[in-house]
Amino acid sequence: MSEFPGELRYAKSHEWARVEDDGTITVGISDHAQDALGDVVYVELPEVDAKVAASGEAGVVESVKAASDIYAPISGTIIAVNTTLEDAPETVNESPYGDGWFFKLKPNDLGELENLMDMSTYQKLCEAEDH
Amino acid sequence: MGLKTPLYDAHVADNAKLVDFGGWDMPIHYGSQIEEHHAIRRDAGVCDVSHMTVVDVAGAQSRAFLGYLLANDVAKLTVPGKALYSAMLNEEGGILDDLIVYLTEDGYRVVVNCATREKDLAWMEKQSSGFDCVLTERPELAILAIQGPESLEKVKAIVTPERAKLISELKPFVGRFSGDWFIARTGYTGEKGVEIILPGTDADAFWRAIRGAEITAVGLGARDTLRLEAGMNLYGSDMDETVNPFESNMGSTVVMTDDRDFIGKSALLVAKTTKELVGLVMLEKGVLRGHYPVFSQGLQVGEITSGAYSPTLSHSIALARINIGAGPLEVEIRNKRLPVRKVAPPFARNGKQAYQLTDES
Numbered sequence: 001m002s003e004f005p006g007e008l009r010y011a012k013s014h015e016w017a018r019v020e021d022d023g024t025i026t027v028g029i030s031d032h033a034q035d036a037l038g039d040v041v042y043v044e045l046p047e048v049d050a051k052v053a054a055s056g057e058a059g060v061v062e063s064v065k066a067a068s069d070i071y072a073p074i075s076g077t078i079i080a081v082n083t084t085l086e087d088a089p090e091t092v093n094e095s096p097y098g099d100g101w102f103f104k105l106k107p108n109d110l111g112e113l114e115n116l117m118d119m120s121t122y123q124k125l126c127e128a129e130d131h
Numbered sequence: 132m133g134l135k136t137p138l139y140d141a142h143v144a145d146n147a148k149l150v151d152f153g154g155w156d157m158p159i160h161y162g163s164q165i166e167e168h169h170a171i172r173r174d175a176g177v178c179d180v181s182h183m184t185v186v187d188v189a190g191a192q193s194r195a196f197l198g199y200l201l202a203n204d205v206a207k208l209t210v211p212g213k214a215l216y217s218a219m220l221n222e223e224g225g226i227l228d229d230l231i232v233y234l235t236e237d238g239y240r241v242v243v244n245c246a247t248r249e250k251d252l253a254w255m256e257k258q259s260s261g262f263d264c265v266l267t268e269r270p271e272l273a274i275l276a277i278q279g280p281e282s283l284e285k286v287k288a289i290v291t292p293e294r295a296k297l298i299s300e301l302k303p304f305v306g307r308f309s310g311d312w313f314i315a316r317t318g319y320t321g322e323k324g325v326e327i328i329l330p331g332t333d334a335d336a337f338w339r340a341i342r343g344a345e346i347t348a349v350g351l352g353a354r355d356t357l358r359l360e361a362g363m364n365l366y367g368s369d370m371d372e373t374v375n376p377f378e379s380n381m382g383s384t385v386v387m388t389d390d391r392d393f394i395g396k397s398a399l400l401v402a403k404t405t406k407e408l409v410g411l412v413m414l415e416k417g418v419l420r421g422h423y424p425v426f427s428q429g430l431q432v433g434e435i436t437s438g439a440y441s442p443t444l445s446h447s448i449a450l451a452r453i454n455i456g457a458g459p460l461e462v463e464i465r466n467k468r469l470p471v472r473k474v475a476p477p478f479a480r481n482g483k484q485a486y487q488l489t490d491e492s
Contacts (some may be wrong), residue, residue: 038352039165042416043438060420060465064164064352064440067465086416093163 002032002126005097009113010122013055016097017116020104025113028074028101029092032126037063040092045081052076055113057088061092061103074112076105078112103128132156136181137273139150139336142224145348151350153246155182166443168356170347172482173277177276177341178349182245185272185328186255189238197232197239199393200258202376204386206389208234214317216384218376219251220395221245224371224402226379227254229364231317233306238264240306240313240328241384242274242303244366244453252375258394276354277346278324280482286325289340291475298325319354321361323478356439359448362410362476369408369436371448373440375399378452378474404455406433410476410486411449413462415469419449424463425471432457441454458491 008016014033018026034040042062052058052072058093059070061128082102085091092100133156147158158179160167168378170176173209188197196270197205203217213234219227228247233240243251255266277286287295294309306315306326313328329337342348355365364370370379377385377399386400413419419438424431433453441448449471453460462467477485 038160039163041165042418044417062440064356065159067418067420090165 002035003097004031004036004119004123004126006119008097009073009118011055011071011116011117012125013069013071015071015073017073017113019110020115023107023110024079025074025076025103025107026101027058028096028102029070030035030122031128034093034096037061037068038065039063039090040089043085043089043092045080045083048081050077052078052105054115070102070107072105073116074105075109077093078103078108079106080104089109104129134177134182137334138179138181142179142334142348143261143352145342147350153182153248155190155245157182157401158348158350161348164352164356165442166349167347167349167353171322171349171353171478172443173347174347175285176347176349176353177338178276178278178337178351178354179273180276180326180354181273181331181334181346183274184243184245184251185265185269185274186241186243186252187235187238187269188241188264189267190262192262193238193264196259196262196264197241198391199262200255201232202385202395204391205232205234205239206391207386208232210234210305211236212307212315214304214306214315216372218377218381218384219254219455220393222394222398223370223384224375224395224398225369226374226376226381227251227372228364229366229370229381229461231232233313233471235308246367247353252466253392258402265329271331272328273331274326274328275334275341276318276320276324277341278318278320278322278357282321282322282324282346285344285346287441288340289344295340296406301325318359319363320357321363321477321485322357322482324374354443359437359439359450360441360443360477360479362450363413364408364450365437374406374452375402375404375426377402377404378406378408406452407455408450408452409436409437410474410478410485411460411462412444412471412474412478412488413447413449413470413471417447417464417469419447419464419471420464425451425453426461426468427453428456432460437464441478443482445486448478
């Protein structure tokens with residue numbers, strides 16, 4: 001069974017967003033998403049300082065199965081990317097909510113988080129996709 | 132719900148992720164496709180391929196029939212048990228399917244793809260009408276491919292002494308009956324191994340014995356990356372009815388030089404071949420995938436037919452159909468063109484790299 005941490009917000013495109021203490025946002029893909037993708041073999045990350053729009057392209061994750069775009073869950077400026085994924089893309093499978101994070105961004109407006117799903121809504125979406 | 136092999140419950144018990152595969156519910160992986168891939172390159176793995184179609188051909192004119200049906204020549208099979216890889220062509224020389232045919236004591240055993248089953252059976256039945264031979268599909272049989280450097284020793288430890296002796300004696304690309312089991316030193320991975328065709332009613336118990344012998348359960352995902360590393364074509368991706376064997380790196384499996392007539396021969400004799408199926412390797416990061424366009428000097432010269440990340444080589448590999456001799460080559464991935472090198476498959480076999488980069492790559 002996939003995990004759905006309660007403190008995160010989730011996008012329909014299966015990214016998660018976590019608000020850090022300093023008001024920045026960490027973004028990754030959900031456990032459900034990594035499970036559906038299968039073994040991740042390559043991750044293309046955005047450039048630091050890039051401006052991203054909500055639901056705008058912000059990278060690519062390639063698994064043994066398919067290439068999938070990664071979207072920014074809310075708008076902002078990229079302030080850090082997880083360069084360990086370049087040499088260890090399997091970290092996305094092993095720790096989707098921890099060491100497998102993709103990037104951090106400085107949000108334009110934290111209020112955009114309201115457009116994302118909470119854990120229980122997202123979990124229902126995933127269950128619906130499985131059936 | 133799709134068709135189920137006799138091992139469906141065993142796959143569920145092994146936590147398989149099941150997907151639709153040509154109408155069958157088949158395991159794509161049991162957790163990690165890459166680990167399963169490594170198991171076969173480094174140790175031993177088992178793959179349920181019971182969805183494939185077995186057809187036995189018997190009767191006085193079986194050899195004449197298969198000689199007419201297939202582009203490769205079954206007359207090459209002089210010793211019982213020997214296997215032959217062949218294309219089955221239509222009148223235009225297009226590839227209807229690729230298959231393995233074994234010479235048996237009573238005739239021939241043919242194994243064709245599952246996705247083409249109905250088309251193949253109808254075609255074979257139709258073409259056999261003028262010949263004294265009988266075709267019998269064997270849907271009650273299961274097929275297990277047990278492959279990897281340790282596979283033979285591990286299988287020998289769990290079968291009867293008679294079957295273990297047979298496995299020791301079998302030469303590569305030869306299969307023999309042992310009771311109602313047919314055991315062949317064939318496979319689709321580029322590793323040592325056997326394929327065992329056995330009654331479906333024996334399959335579940337044998338699967339349990341195999342798994343108890345520390346042979347890894349391997350899904351069709353790893354089977355596909357293994358076959359691509361081994362440089363083997365996949366029907367429906369690398370070739371189909373729109374291309375002939377010469378455009379599919381299968382020229383060496385077509386026997387044209389004697390007076391044997393076979394379906395598609397007259398078309399092949401006048402075919403003007405302008406495309407070739409080649410191997411590509413990409414040393415940049417990223418993954419080559421089917422249908423990505425291939426460019427040379429700014430012009431599209433073809434497309435990828437199969438592509439994947441190679442777990443053995445840690446970079447991406449592909450088969451691509453391109454204009455003969457085109458190069459240097461680039462592949463377009465998400466609007467970016469990345470350099471690739473042209474190589475002669477296989478890419479990896481027997482656990483290690485099998486291709487060489489040359490000045491023409």
